[in-house]
Amino acid sequence: MEAKSEHRKHFSGESSQSSNNQLLYPNFLDQASEQEESAEYRKGGYHPVHIGDQYHGRYYVIRKLGFGSYSTVWLCWDQKDKHFVALKILKSASIYTNIAYEEIKILRIINGADPRDPNRYRTVRLLNDFKITGVNGQHIGLVFEVTGCNLSKLLLQSNGRGLPLANVRTIVKQVLEGLEYLHSKCKIVHGDLKPENLLICVKEDYNTKLASEVAKIYRFGIKLPASMVANAPLRRMSSLKIKRANKRRISSFKWQLKLIMDTIEDNKKAAPSVMNTSNSPSPSTSWSSDEKPELNPAFVNSEMEVKIADLGLACRIGGPLYETIQTRPYRSLEVLLGAEYDTSADIWSTACLTFELATGHDLFALECGETYPDENHLAQIIELLGDIPKKIVQSGTKSHLLFNKQNKLCHIEQLHPSSLEDKLRKKYDWSVRDAQEFAAFLLPMLQFDVNKRATASECLKHQWLKLNKSL
Incomplete structure (x- = not known):
């Protein structure tokens, strides 16, 4: 290319x-x-x-x-x-x-x-x-x-309910370990993290x-x-x-x-x-040919290994960048706005795929054929995370097409704010404790300011990923 x-x-x-x-x-x-x-x-x-x-x-x-x-x-x-x-x-x-x-x-x-x-x-x-x-x-x-x-196939088996949280933690920890290496050692942005690009390991x-x-x-x-x-x-x-x-x-x-x-x-x-x-x-946790059907990780806690795949959109920090990266539901705020992006864009995608693995649904539910797809995406981000600071809005080359001078969306007026914790409790019937712990893990990954967004290394230290040890 x-x-x-x-x-x-x-x-x-x-x-x-x-x-x-x-x-x-x-x-x-x-x-x-x-x-x-x-x-x-x-x-x-x-x-x-x-x-x-x-x-x-x-x-x-x-x-x-x-x-x-x-x-x-x-x-x-x-x-x-x-x-x-x-x-x-x-x-x-x-x-x-x-x-x-x-x-x-x-x-x-x-x-x-x-x-x-x-x-x-x-x-x-x-x-x-x-x-x-x-x-x-x-x-x-x-x-x-x-x-x-790929994990998209596994999600299909869950019938829209998502995977057990213990399995989600296992998967996300490995994804973050992979990102820590890509970001810190290689200075690489993956650019298309999603369940389809996470593959389950198998044994010989x-x-x-x-x-x-x-x-x-x-x-x-x-x-x-x-x-x-x-x-x-x-x-x-x-x-x-x-x-x-x-x-x-x-x-x-x-x-x-x-x-x-x-x-x-x-x-x-x-x-x-x-x-x-x-x-x-840890090769011992990869999938073997004699795995029993009842060990399906879509339904029961199960140690498993995954690998990050498909680096067709990957790019190096400091080198040439694609104008647009990431599949729509996992696309970061800065990419939507047409602003500069870096490895933190992968962290936003990781938050989105973590939510999907845990609930069986997209964090930002977008439909094909919408008149204003970017605005609708931004509207859902604002509803979930609050108003986007004007300084961040104005950092993007597409901002004038999406926001007016009052820092409001050009074509969407009616917004229905709901916190991530409320969404988990009301829509997915999560317990207060599970919702609070999960939201505390995801929200730092969804910071609007890329300089304040959690890094892969910081995410790996989060308490939510350590909860499996207490099960």
């Missing part, structure tokens, strides 16, 4: 779907997923991947894990290092290639900023990157450690289970489900040629898969600890 001017091209999480992909589903989330659009397998679009393909001389494709608005993701076996990886292949159009290059720069900074800091593992790790030349153009391939489903044995499912399907001569393969249009070949080609491919794949499974068994016997490659600070 071109970044010669002070601001990069406008590219927010709202106008372009997040690049995070619907990855693995731990047992409690196993379900059929939607398919990528077949029509997007064209010049500038997706690369047609086939089960059994090999990339970069080492990554052997086993099955599809999911897809995003500009990429597909595949479970692969790394034939060099002998472990599973997730291969993300982006569409070939230049806009996606440029985004990938920017993300690669950011991920390399994260990998190398402080190798001794365990908090660097709170962000997904880029293991490799390379180019793929295919029928639809040149694509970028990004190799990551394999992760699980879960990846083995995914590969085993493919082996079982082939063993019984059953066609692979659509969710495991590319939704690419069929090649124009005679039915006989297709059958012969498929037979050869299946035969080769079965043989390769057996070698992989044999290698896994040998590794288990030689050194059981080798099988866990999540590199999480």
Whole structure:
């Protein structure tokens, strides 16, 4: 992406779907997923991947894990290092290639900023990157450690009630640890924090289970489900040629898969600890293939590991910045006003996603198609947090479009103030104590003045995050 001017091209999480992909589903989330659009397998679009393909001389494709608005993701076996990886292949159009290059720069900074800091593992790790030349153009391939489903999927399981507060504390503490590293050690603004960009960790044995499912399907001569393969249009070949080609491919794949499974068994016997490659600070709490359904963290207290993902909108402090960042419900006040932003914008987003994890609803409930979306967003902020000081309002380049000379919104007059504590008690039926403690944690993260807003380090010291120890 071109970044010669002070601001990069406008590219927010709202106008372009997040690049995070619907990855693995731990047992409690196993379900059929939607398919990528077949029509997007064209010049500038997706690369047609086939089960059994090999990339970069080492990554052997086993099955599809999911897809995003500009990429597909595949479970692969790394034939060099002998472990599973997730291969993300982006569409070939230049806009996606440029985004990938920017993300690669950011991920390399994260990998190398402080190798001794365990908090660097709170962000997904880029293991490799390379180019793929295919029928639809040149694509970028990004190799990551394999992760699980995103927290948005987990929230869906809660049926709009949110997660247990103990689980919310566990998740938010890890997010803040990741942000502390990004902000302090890397000077990086993530720019798009939301549940979709927080991924649950899984253990290597879960990846083995995914590969085993493919082996079982082939063993019984059953066609692979659509969710495991590319939704690419069929090649124009005679039915006989297709059958012969498929037979050869299946035969080769079965043989390769057996070698992989044999290698896994040998590794288990030689050194059981080798099988866990999540590199999480506490690998023992990552999701395993034998987790029982009743341990669904959408309903019961459960130790879990999450990682921050999707750094497509990330930028470095002191470098070129995007004009607009953050998906709408998580967008900070300064970004709405068109004012300068820094790492504190991520803290505002963290407050919003914390509220969503705890209640199942957005902190600021915004609808598509509104006549004055920014004003409506600001109106809800004012209702919850009070009037925005004129000095802060006037710091933004968009302020004259949103506020009049009396420091009132241009088009919205009727406001209905309600404190965060009252909102939690009246709308979500929280106890007085829970509401007070939760509000005390969130409000410093929602300070209008970015210089007074709590930092990730300060948030980590808050008493609310320590309540799990007393349970």
